[in-house]
Amino acid sequence: MKITVISVGKIKEKYLKDAIAEYSKRLGRYCKLEIIEVQDEKTPDQASETVEKQIRDKEAERILKYIRDDMYVITLEIGGKMLSSEELADKINSLGIQGKSHLAFVIGGSIGLGRKVLVRSDYALSFSRMTFPHQLMRVILLEQVYRGYRIINGEPYHK
Template sequence: MNIKLVVVGKLKEKYFKQGIAEYAKRLSRFCKFEIVEVPDEKAPESLSDAQMAQVMAKEGERILSKIKDREYVYALAILGKERTSEAFAAEIKQLTTYGHSDITFVIGGSLGLDSAVLKRADTQISFGKFTLPHQLMRLVLTEQIYRAFMINEGSPYHK
């Protein structure tokens, strides 16, 4: 099984890198785990709607270039469907049971995801209505993927 995160921008803080590295190491017994970073589009602080759309489109093209046809794609979106950890684990288990061995999660840039990426996604997932820094979201997502595998294994980790 392959789990890939396609993310916009680089991780800067050492503590996020360390946390993600720890969960990536733990995930290695369940799957091949990979993070693919695409560059964020440089933009001034205040953008017009047209400029925002242009930035999101460029980031979207970079994201889509890293996704293969066979991959099942989760787009992280504030308007996506919220799930419990148990429901998420069941979904991952069901996907793998029915032949989806390549699962990709997409975290967009600071402006969000382009509509082309949302259209390509098989599903949208939300971690609530809070706005979280993208670097923190990477850590939270990685931990939740690990938690899903632990739930599916029947491990006490989840409790």
């Protein structure tokens, strides 16, 4: 299976880069992983809803350039479905069984995802009702996908 993570913004912090590199290496045993960073837009303080919508739309266009028709798109959204680690593992496994060989996880910028990306999404996933920095979300996502593959393969994982 191929997994593509499409994320808005660059990772600047070394500790996050190191964690992403570590989980990317670990995932190499289980899948082909690709991480795509798209440029984020600067959001002015106290931006109006109109300005925020324009920013989300620009970022959405950049994201959509990397989404192909054969991808099963999972967007990370606060309002998405919350799954346990075991349920995420089952989801990944069942998608593979159904012939979905390319999953794309999409992480939006600091003000969320544009409407066109949300419309293209096949599944909305939430890790929590809390808000996390989108840079940290990349690490959390990779860790959970790695954990999911450990579960799928009946390998031990920390509970």
